[in-house]
Structure formats: structure tokens, C-alpha cells
Amino acid sequence: xxxxxxxxxxxxxxxxxxxxxxxxxxxxxxxxxxxxxxxxxxxxxxxxxxxxxxxxxxxxxxxxxxxxxxxxxxxxxxxxxxxxxxxxxxxxxxxxxxxxxxxxxxxxxxxxxxxxxxxxxxxxxxxxxxxxxxxxxxxxxxxxxxxxxxxxxxxxxxxxxxxxxxxxxxxxxxxxxxxxxxxxxxxxxxxxxxxxxxxxxxxxxxxxxxxxxxxxxxxxxxxxxxxxxxxxxxxxxxxxxxxxxxxxxxxxxxxxxxxxxxxxxxxxxxxxxxxxxxxxxxxxxxxxxxxxxxxxxxxxxxxxxxxxxxxxxxxxxxxxxxxxxxxxxxxxxxxxxxxxxxxxxxxxxxxxxxxxxxxxxxxxxxxxxxxxxxxxxxxxxxxxxxxxxxxxxxxxxxxxxxxxxxxxxxxxxxxxxxxxxxxxxxxxxxxxxxxxxxxxxxxxxxxxxxxxxxxxxxxxxxxxxxxxxxxxxxxxxxxxxxxxxxxxxxxxxxxxxxxxxxxx
Numbered sequence: 001x002x003x004x005x006x007x008x009x010x011x012x013x014x015x016x017x018x019x020x021x022x023x024x025x026x027x028x029x030x031x032x033x034x035x036x037x038x039x040x041x042x043x044x045x046x047x048x049x050x051x052x053x054x055x056x057x058x059x060x061x062x063x064x065x066x067x068x069x070x071x072x073x074x075x076x077x078x079x080x081x082x083x084x085x086x087x088x089x090x091x092x093x094x095x096x097x098x099x100x101x102x103x104x105x106x107x108x109x110x111x112x113x114x115x116x117x118x119x120x121x122x123x124x125x126x127x128x129x130x131x132x133x134x135x136x137x138x139x140x141x142x143x144x145x146x147x148x149x150x151x152x153x154x155x156x157x158x159x160x161x162x163x164x165x166x167x168x169x170x171x172x173x174x175x176x177x178x179x180x181x182x183x184x185x186x187x188x189x190x191x192x193x194x195x196x197x198x199x200x201x202x203x204x205x206x207x208x209x210x211x212x213x214x215x216x217x218x219x220x221x222x223x224x225x226x227x228x229x230x231x232x233x234x235x236x237x238x239x240x241x242x243x244x245x246x247x248x249x250x251x252x253x254x255x256x257x258x259x260x261x262x263x264x265x266x267x268x269x270x271x272x273x274x275x276x277x278x279x280x281x282x283x284x285x286x287x288x289x290x291x292x293x294x295x296x297x298x299x300x301x302x303x304x305x306x307x308x309x310x311x312x313x314x315x316x317x318x319x320x321x322x323x324x325x326x327x328x329x330x331x332x333x334x335x336x337x338x339x340x341x342x343x344x345x346x347x348x349x350x351x352x353x354x355x356x357x358x359x360x361x362x363x364x365x366x367x368x369x370x371x372x373x374x375x376x377x378x379x380x381x382x383x384x385x386x387x388x389x390x391x392x393x394x395x396x397x398x399x400x401x402x403x404x405x406x407x408x409x410x411x412x413x414x415x416x417x418x419x420x421x422x423x424x425x426x427x428x429x430x431x432x433x434x435x436x437x438x439x440x441x442x443x444x445x446x447x448x449x450x451x452x453x454x455x456x457x458x459x460x461x462x463x464x465x466x467x468x469x470x471x472x473x474x475x476x477x478x479x480x481x482x483x484x485x486x487x488x489x490x491x492x493x494x495x496x497x498x499x500x501x502x503x504x
Contacts, residue, residue: 006163008188030130043115077356120150120196137167150200173357183346213428223376233262248336278367301455318470384427435502442496449489
């Protein structure tokens with residue numbers, strides 16, 4: 001049994017020339033080029049897939065190798081999975097050739113053997129180099145170009161894989177960073193097998209989903225919660241990046257933006273223990289990427305205003321003129337091609353690699369003193385209680401019950417409220433769900449109200465384009481919308497402040 005440790009990247013066919021020029025700068029121990037044919041097997045009800053098992057037979061150079069890959073994990077973009085290989089005669093797999101402890105407990109190998117059948121295949125050319133790294137590590141670099149086939153359908157394969165053969169995991173990131181310096185690489189979140197299963201099932205893609213709570217438990221330390229939160233945000237990011245590359249769903253970008261917010265808030269939440277200088281470069285790059293996605297708020301506002309032929313503007317005489325100008329403004333915003341170029345850029349890929357490397361290598365540790373290390377080893381619950389209390393005090397200060405807040409007041413505090421709500425995701429599972437829900441829901445309602453206020457801003461920015469009766473009507477309409485929203489938000493704010501916290 002071996003444990004496969006690798007980074008996967010999606011590239012374009014043209015990337016091969018860029019890769020070859022980079023390879024000339026490396027120390028190559030071996031190189032080869034092979035045609036690989038692979039058939040993947042499962043039962044009709046996909047019992048192997050249900051147990052996170054992959055079974056394939058690979059053919060090359062008149063040799064057939066049966067490979068079993070068992071449940072692994074993807075941590076911060078790094079794929080790690082146990083792998084069993086055995087040479088066989090013919091093309092049909094024999095499950096009993098693998099050791100008994102390779103299978104899950106109570107797995108009926110004999111019954112599964114009787115049911116397995118070919119499900120899909122991958123056929124590709126693999127150019128392969130064994131690279132010697134300066135630290136003595138050896139990395140297998142592969143460029144795969146071909147297709148996945150299932151049920152008469154096909155999907156292209158064009159990938160670069162870096163697999164650690166010996167040495168330190170950090171060397172993978174060093175080589176990946178060098179290769180992505182000119183752009184054209186994107187971290188691959190799906191294996192060839194996962195893509196094959198999707199093709200066989202005619203799967204149309206994953207749904208966009210909101211950020212969920214981090215799976216923190218009372219057994220966690222402060223440091224393990226910090227790591228879990230970073231990995232949670234990164235997983236959410238890569239999940240929605242895959243969705244966006246498949247179908248350019250703008251809401252997937254919104255969720256990537258949410259991931260960035262959680263990452264930045266996590267650095268702030270734990271900043272009293274982990275010095276800011278430890279994450280300075282990462283925070284700088286996260287801020288850059290947030291800036292690249294800052295147009296999303298305006299785009300979503302215009303979408304809401306122009307939805308269903310601008311139904312929300314139906315009572316305005318200038319409705320058609322507003323719709324025309326809003327649509328013209330929308331056309332000036334970044335589009336799908338712009339975002340795909342961003343995701344394939346050197347800076348974007350470099351940020352993901354640096355963040356992954358920082359998490360896996362515990363990049364904050366060299367910046368800690370003994371006191372900070374002791375705090376990180378402490379139980380997370382007291383830390384969470386303290387963080388939530390500080391967050392609560394901050395909200396009471398900026399949303400006081402006795403003060404009348406204006407539209408600008410609410411909009412100015414939007415980011416602060418988002419950060420405070422985001423902070424709670426790291427610790428939510430430590431507390432009683434119903435109490436937590438009752439406390440947080442009104443604050444989410446308040447945030448929604450602020451977002452509804454912000455959604456009117458594109459109309460406000462167009463006021464100078466109108467005059468006379470049209471201008472007066474639009475201004476009155478905006479005033480009514482503002483008054484209605486602010487009245488509801490004032491009530492929500494006062495109710496929120498009166499609620500008892502769900503932490504001690």
C-alpha cells in the first residue's frame with residue numbers, strides 16, 4: 001500500500017509548450033511518454049463509490065495494472081489517498097488480489113466481485129518527468145491530455161499532476177509555484193474518476209450553497225479550530241470555483257467572496273494570539289482578490305432591479321429608461337470570460353497555493369512565543385465565549401437602541417455586521433442550536449435589510465440622468481423605499497439588542 005500525495009491542476013492544451021520550457025530549468029532524473037487506457041469499474045448501485053473507493057484497470061506497454069484507491073481526503077487543495085496496485089492478466093479486475101484490510105469493515109468482497117462492471121474509461125497521453133528538487137525531494141510531474149468516455153459521451157482531459165515520490169510535501173508547493181508563475185494553471189478539485197462518474201450519470205453539476213458552520217467540537221483546541229475554519233473556507237472556495245468554471249453562475253462567485261470574507265475574519269478573530277505579520281502577505285492577496293470581486297454587489301443589485309422586466313420599477317414613468325441605463329451599466333461590469341481569466345492567472349493560483357501551503361505547514365508557528373503557543377493549545381470553548389462577547393459588545397456600540405440611524409448609518413455598518421456574523425461560524429456548533437438560531441436570525445434579517453438598501457444605490461447613481469417630473473417621481477419612490485426599509489430595520493435592531501446571548 002502506498003499513500004498518493006499530489007496536487008492536480010487543470011490547464012489548456014497550449015500549456016504543454018509553457019510546461020516544456022519550465023522543465024528545461026529543472027533537474028530531470030527520468031522522463032517518458034505513454035498512452036494510458038483506463039477502465040473504471042463499479043456495481044450497478046455504485047457500492048464502491050458509496051464507500052469512496054475507486055477501482056480501475058490501467059493498460060500500458062502490454063501491461064495491465066489493477067488499482068484500488070480507498071477513502072482519502074483533500075486538505076487545503078492537497079489530495080492524499082491510500083493506493084493499492086497489482087499487475088494482472090487481462091482486463092477484468094479480481095478484488096481478492098488486494099489485502100483484506102484494504103476494504104472497509106463488513107465489506108462483502110465476494111458479492112461485489114460478482115456485480116462489478118465497466119462504468120467509464122479514460123484514455124490519454126501522459127508525458128512524465130521525475131524531478132529532483134533542491135531539498136532532495138523527488139516529484140513526479142505528469143501532463144495528461146486525452147478524454148473521459150461514458151455512455152457514448154466524452155469530456156476532455158488536460159491536466160498537470162505533481163505527485164510526491166519521496167521527501168517533503170512542501171516541495172510540491174515549491175515546484176507548483178514555479179510552474180504557475182506564468183499563469184494558465186488552476187487547482188483541480190475533481191479527479192479523473194470523479195469526472196467519469198459525473199459523465200456516466202449525466203450529472204449537471206453541484207448546487208450553489210451558503211457557507212455552513214465549521215464542525216467545531218468542545219474537544220477542539222483554539223489552534224485546531226483555527227485550522228478547521230481555514231480549511232472550511234478554502235473547501236467552500238474551491239467547491240464554488242468548480243461550479244463557476246462549469247457554468248459561470250454568478251452566485252458561485254458570491255460564495256467565493258464569502259469564503260474570502262471568512263478567511264480574513266478568521267485571521268482577525270485569532271489575531272490576538274497569532275501575530276498579524278504571520279499572515280501579512282496572505283491577507284494582502286486576499287484583499288486584492290476581494291477587490292477583483294467587488295463588482296458583484298452592484299451586479300446583484302442591478303439583477304434585482306431589472307428582474308422580470310424591471311417589475312420592481314413598474315410604478316415609475318421612467319421605468320424603461322432606467323432599465324436601459326441599468327442594463328448598459330451591467331454590460332460594463334466584468335463578465336464570465338474576465339473571471340475565468342482571473343481564475344487561470346498566476347496571482348490567483350499563487351494565492352491558493354500559498355494559502356494551502358501555509359495551512360499545511362502551520363506557517364504561523366515560527367511567529368509565536370511560548371505564551372501564544374500555550375493559548376493555542378487551550379480548549380476552544382472559553383476562547384469562543386470571549387470572542388463572541390467582544391463581538392456582541394461591538395454590535396451594541398454601533399447599533400444602539402436609543403439612536404435613530406439613517407440610511408448611511410446602516411450602510412456604513414454593513415461590513416462590520418457581516419464580519420461579526422461570519423465570526424460566529426467558527427464556534428456555532430459549540431452551542432445549543434435553537435438558542436443560537438433565535439439570537440442570530442434577527443441579525444441576519446437586519447443584514448438583509450441593509451443589503452436591500454444597498455440594492456437601491458444603482459438607481460440613486462442615475463438620478464443625474466433625469467429631470468423634471470421623472471426626477472421628482474424617482475426621488476419620491478426612493479424615499480418611500482428607504483423609509484419602509486429603515487422602519488422595519490429599526491424594529492429588528494431593537495428586538496435583536498434585547499435578546500439574551502446564547503453563550504455564557
